[in-house]
Amino acid sequence: xxxxxxxxxxxxxxxxxxxxxxxxxxxxxxxxxxxxxxxxxxxxxxxxxxxxxxxxxxxxxxxxxxxxxxxxxxxxxxxxxxxxxxxxxxxxxxxxxxxxxxxxxxxxxxxxxxxxxxxxxxxxxxxxxxxxxxxxxxxxxxxxxxxxxxxxxxxxxxxxxxxxxxxxxxxxxxxxxxxxxxxxxxxxxxxxxxxxxxxxxxxxxxxxxxxxxxxxxxxxxxxxxxxxxxxxxxxxxxxxxxxxxxxxxxxxxxxxxxxxxxxxxxxxxxxxxxxxxxxxxxxxxxxxxxxxxxxxxxxxxxxxxxxxxxxxxxxxxxxxxxxxxxxxxxxxxxxxxxxxxxxxxxxxxxxxxxxxxxxxxxxxxxxxxxxxxxxxxxxxxxxxxxxxxxxxxxxxxxxxxxxxxxxxxxxxxxxxxxxxxxxxxxxxxxxxxxxxxxxxxxxxxxxxxxxxxxxxxxxxxxxxxxxxxxxxxxxxxxxxxxxxxxxxxx
Amino acid sequence: xxxxxxxxxxxxxxxxxxxxxxxxxxxxxxxxxxxxxxxxxxxxxxxxxxxxxxxxxxxxxxxxxxxxxxxxxxxxxxxxxxxxxxxxxxxxxxxxxxxxxxxxxxxxxxxxxxxxxxxxxxxxxxxxxxxxxxxxxxxxxxxxxxxxxxxxxxxxxxxxxxxxxxxxxxxxxxxxxxxxxxxxxxxxxxxxxxxxxxxxxxxxxxxxxxxxxxxxxxxxxxxxxxxxxxxxxxxxxxxxxxxxxxxxxxxxxxxxxxxxxxxxxxxxxxxxxxxxxxxxxxxxxxxxxxxxxxxxxxxxxxxxxxxxxxxxxxxxxxxxxxxxxxxxxxxxxxxxxxxxxxxxxxxxxxxxxxxxxxxxxxxxxxxxxxxxxxxxxxxxxxxxxxxxxxxxxxxxxxxxxxxxxxxxxxxxxxxxxxxxxxxxxxxxxxxxxxxxxxxxxxxxxxxxxxxxxxxxxxxxxxxxxxxxxxxxxxxxxxxxxxxxxxxxxx
Numbered sequence: 001x002x003x004x005x006x007x008x009x010x011x012x013x014x015x016x017x018x019x020x021x022x023x024x025x026x027x028x029x030x031x032x033x034x035x036x037x038x039x040x041x042x043x044x045x046x047x048x049x050x051x052x053x054x055x056x057x058x059x060x061x062x063x064x065x066x067x068x069x070x071x072x073x074x075x076x077x078x079x080x081x082x083x084x085x086x087x088x089x090x091x092x093x094x095x096x097x098x099x100x101x102x103x104x105x106x107x108x109x110x111x112x113x114x115x116x117x118x119x120x121x122x123x124x125x126x127x128x129x130x131x132x133x134x135x136x137x138x139x140x141x142x143x144x145x146x147x148x149x150x151x152x153x154x155x156x157x158x159x160x161x162x163x164x165x166x167x168x169x170x171x172x173x174x175x176x177x178x179x180x181x182x183x184x185x186x187x188x189x190x191x192x193x194x195x196x197x198x199x200x201x202x203x204x205x206x207x208x209x210x211x212x213x214x215x216x217x218x219x220x221x222x223x224x225x226x227x228x229x230x231x232x233x234x235x236x237x238x239x240x241x242x243x244x245x246x247x248x249x250x251x252x253x254x255x256x257x258x259x260x261x262x263x264x265x266x267x268x269x270x271x272x273x274x275x276x277x278x279x280x281x282x283x284x285x286x287x288x289x290x291x292x293x294x295x296x297x298x299x300x301x302x303x304x305x306x307x308x309x310x311x312x313x314x315x316x317x318x319x320x321x322x323x324x325x326x327x328x329x330x331x332x333x334x335x336x337x338x339x340x341x342x343x344x345x346x347x348x349x350x351x352x353x354x355x356x357x358x359x360x361x362x363x364x365x366x367x368x369x370x371x372x373x374x375x376x377x378x379x380x381x382x383x384x385x386x387x388x389x390x391x392x393x394x395x396x397x398x399x400x401x402x403x404x405x406x407x408x409x410x411x412x413x414x415x416x417x418x419x420x421x422x423x424x425x426x427x428x429x430x431x432x433x434x435x436x437x438x439x440x441x442x443x444x445x446x447x448x449x450x451x452x453x454x455x456x457x458x459x460x461x462x463x464x465x466x467x468x469x470x471x472x473x474x475x476x477x478x479x480x481x482x483x484x485x486x487x488x489x490x
Numbered sequence: 491x492x493x494x495x496x497x498x499x500x501x502x503x504x505x506x507x508x509x510x511x512x513x514x515x516x517x518x519x520x521x522x523x524x525x526x527x528x529x530x531x532x533x534x535x536x537x538x539x540x541x542x543x544x545x546x547x548x549x550x551x552x553x554x555x556x557x558x559x560x561x562x563x564x565x566x567x568x569x570x571x572x573x574x575x576x577x578x579x580x581x582x583x584x585x586x587x588x589x590x591x592x593x594x595x596x597x598x599x600x601x602x603x604x605x606x607x608x609x610x611x612x613x614x615x616x617x618x619x620x621x622x623x624x625x626x627x628x629x630x631x632x633x634x635x636x637x638x639x640x641x642x643x644x645x646x647x648x649x650x651x652x653x654x655x656x657x658x659x660x661x662x663x664x665x666x667x668x669x670x671x672x673x674x675x676x677x678x679x680x681x682x683x684x685x686x687x688x689x690x691x692x693x694x695x696x697x698x699x700x701x702x703x704x705x706x707x708x709x710x711x712x713x714x715x716x717x718x719x720x721x722x723x724x725x726x727x728x729x730x731x732x733x734x735x736x737x738x739x740x741x742x743x744x745x746x747x748x749x750x751x752x753x754x755x756x757x758x759x760x761x762x763x764x765x766x767x768x769x770x771x772x773x774x775x776x777x778x779x780x781x782x783x784x785x786x787x788x789x790x791x792x793x794x795x796x797x798x799x800x801x802x803x804x805x806x807x808x809x810x811x812x813x814x815x816x817x818x819x820x821x822x823x824x825x826x827x828x829x830x831x832x833x834x835x836x837x838x839x840x841x842x843x844x845x846x847x848x849x850x851x852x853x854x855x856x857x858x859x860x861x862x863x864x865x866x867x868x869x870x871x872x873x874x875x876x877x878x879x880x881x882x883x884x885x886x887x888x889x890x891x892x893x894x895x896x897x898x899x900x901x902x903x904x905x906x907x908x909x910x911x912x913x914x915x916x917x918x919x920x921x922x923x924x925x926x927x928x929x930x931x932x933x934x935x936x937x938x939x940x941x942x943x944x945x946x947x948x949x950x951x952x953x954x955x956x957x958x959x960x961x962x963x964x965x966x967x968x969x970x971x972x973x974x975x976x977x978x979x980x
Contacts, residue, residue, distance in 0.1 A: 286773070330820035384875075392869075
């Protein structure tokens with residue numbers, strides 16, 4: 001690791017002159033940074049954002065753009081879905097655990113309706129159209145979708161299913177030209193600018209600056225190779241993203257995702273985590289990762305997903321991010337999709353936002369036995385799995401994994417298989433431990449004075465599980481909290 | 491958490507008087523602590539051990555007592571097993587990864603033969619008898635055993651199988667009166683005493699004491715509720731064990747093991763990790779856990795282990811700690827053992843060190859279909875698994891999981907099943923990041939001056955996997971290194 005020594009805090013007395021000064025210094029201009037900036041500026045604070053790239057956006061602007069909200073948002077109600085904060089909390093506790101920060105999840109669910117209204121009030125429009133088919137994202141500009149397996153086993157027996165994947169929408173742009181995340185970020189960045197938030201680009205965080213009492217009073221950074229010191233009168237907000245692209249950290253904390261970063265950006269180098277660790281900041285859930293299975297859910301749901309031994313292991317009608325986690329974490333990154341010709345033809349007639357697997361299967365065969373041979377699976381493997389599946393599917397049932405009856409159909413012949421071994425990728429979810437005011441917690445349990453954080457530099461609402469929209473969700477929600485708390489200068 | 495604020499480092503200038511002084515202060519008197527003490531004392535240093543209980547031992551003395559060594563130890567050679575450091579390294583890299591500290595594993599394998607000789611020279615005897623049957627531990631006082639699945643798939647195809655679980659033995663004590671770990675600890679504690687190592691008991695670590703340059707120069711502790719300060723002229727060695735009994739840390743880092751600590755002691759409260767984190771120490775593999783499946787391997791190997799869906803998932807002739815990890819981490823803590831009457835009778839005639847499952851099965855039945863019903867498994871589940879297994883077992887083969895031919899026999903009727911849901915427990919493997927000299931590494935990558943650590947307070951050779959004997963192995967090996975380095979006072 002180059003320059004690692006620089007993560008140690010710098011004493012303020014060693015800073016000969018400050019290049020920049022503000023009440024609140026926000027580091028990173030993705031979703032957490034922009035929300036922190038807006039809220040801090042609204043209190044009247046002078047806000048300065050330092051961003052390492054040449055513009056606002058971060059991973060958020062390049063993402064699909066889901067923001068996970070519920071409890072009865074205006075959009076949910078408009079589209080006829082009932083939800084309560086308690087129902088949302090029951091789902092998230094089951095889906096994101098074990099070991100979730102219960103206080104954070106409770107807080108997040110209680111504040112979710114207000115947070116939706118805040119986004120709208122800050123210029124983010126949501127299209128009042130629901131997309132109900134399987135997928136990672138809606139195919140066009142629909143604004144609401146199931147994004148975490150809420151309507152699939154086992155969660156549909158734990159909480160009343162409600163779609164909570166909210167997607168921002170801009171009338172004059174077509175999805176595809178820009179991602180959904182851009183549609184979320186653009187109005188927020190415009191709002192921040194209107195509020196007078198100052199922006200400095202191409203500035204890379206190096207170290208935190210602390211006074212003699214250990215309070216964070218600024219940051220040391222680099223721009224074009226030159227040192228730059230920014231003083232924060234009231235507080236510093238770290239919004240620098242995950243460590244998905246810091247190889248040593250991935251190797252030490254989340255080794256299953258080594259070599260397969262996805263849905264993230266190269267700027268996510270864990271620097272915000274390391275400069276805070278150097279001050280004694282605590283961490284949480286450093287092994288947790290979002291993992292996508294790179295396969296069109298419209299195809300997957302019409303077949304059966306099997307592991308390297310030809311066994312089913314997860315219901316095919318759930319959130320594909322759950323499938324990805326199961327494949328990478330529990331099935332040694334081995335998976336195949338088995339689908340018959342008729343089902344594949346039906347799948348190809350559907351709309352989808354993802355073209356993955358809209359190609360011919362890796363192997364095709366007239367019979368199950370022939371397919372086993374082509375796949376080099378031991379004799380009888382697929383035969384046993386398919387016979388058992390079909391014996392229940394004939395009655396519309398899936399007593400093992402509880403796929404919903406509408407998707408349960410016997411697998412016929414001819415049929416094919418997609419080789420999905422290694423078709424996973426994702427980003428890290430672990431990071432700094434923060435409280436409900438986004439204060440970075442020291443390992444002693446006390447907040448580190450002057451230091452706040454939000455977004456994927458922190459451990460948010462996710463422990464091990466994931467639902468699409470949780471990162472933009474807790475990043476924006478606790479970004480706001482960070483802005484408010486930093487402006488107070490506690 | 492009570493007293494959490496106390497984990498912050500204390501300035502030496504705030505210590506009005508030192509109650510104890512030594513060249514090297516070792517905190518914790520388990521395997522890492524005793525080995526550090528011996529090596530430090532051998533250099534001529536004045537060594538003081540602070541132990542929170544009333545005597546030496548730690549988790550080590552209560553453990554089964556395997557120490558994982560190889561590469562051609564005198565005991566391996568005497569018993570006719572060939573091994574090389576390279577062969578051992580190939581196995582450990584595959585079995586303990588992904589994300590292992592490669593430099594540490596290489597170093598450990600290269601030094602393993604010498605380390606065995608060192609143990610012998612320091613009074614630890616090993617009985618020259620090999621135990622070759624399945625089990626967690628040998629039934630009597632055998633001194634060598636396979637303890638990590640070296641002779642089972644997939645590892646027997648990656649490295650030449652060699653047994654590396656070495657067990658200490660004392661002629662005048664019978665195993666059962668004391669565990670194998672006691673036999674290892676007792677001679678080492680006696681050696682330390684002979685070398686003049688001073689011991690203070692009932693002393694609980696609270697904080698590290700640092701000088702104005704950030705160097706660790708002592709510890710603040712408590713005895714009978716009163717503060718006690720011990721000055722370390724050259725270095726402090728943390729050997730305080732894991733965080734298996736610190737609930738908040740388990741919840742935040744290794745939540746799957748919540749509520750199921752095993753093979754550990756209540757003193758393992760993570761304090762050594764936290765006081766070092768407060769100095770900016772880095773961590774590694776905080777999610778990693780040893781997990782035992784609490785079932786007699788002699789019974790397990792003669793049946794088939796299936797998950798909650800009645801599917802096989804791991805070869806039944808491997809290290810039972812691998813089975814435990816697979817059950818807890820990948821199979822939602824759901825497992826059943828299916829075994830027929832004939833195989834069970836054969837199992838009951840074997841010797842074993844563990845009486846788990848030497849009882850009647852949870853369910854017994856005349857037929858597979860009847861058993862499925864009793865277990866409330868969906869119709870056809872076990873039938874499909876057993877038919878497929880038997881179709882290959884008739885030819886002595888297990889093409890899915892590669893159980894060795896000697897253990898592959900068709901499952902007949904009548905038969906039974908043991909309910910092993912939740913029959914797992916273990917301890918945490920993650921902790922402080924250290925270098926090959928057992929220096930505690932700051933998040934910057936540099937050593938923290940004056941601070942050393944070994945044993946389960948550190949992340950040792952294990953990333954996610956485990957083999958029995960790795961904890962006493964790296965604890966003793968890097969305990970020695972810590973003693974040597976601390977005595978040098980680097």
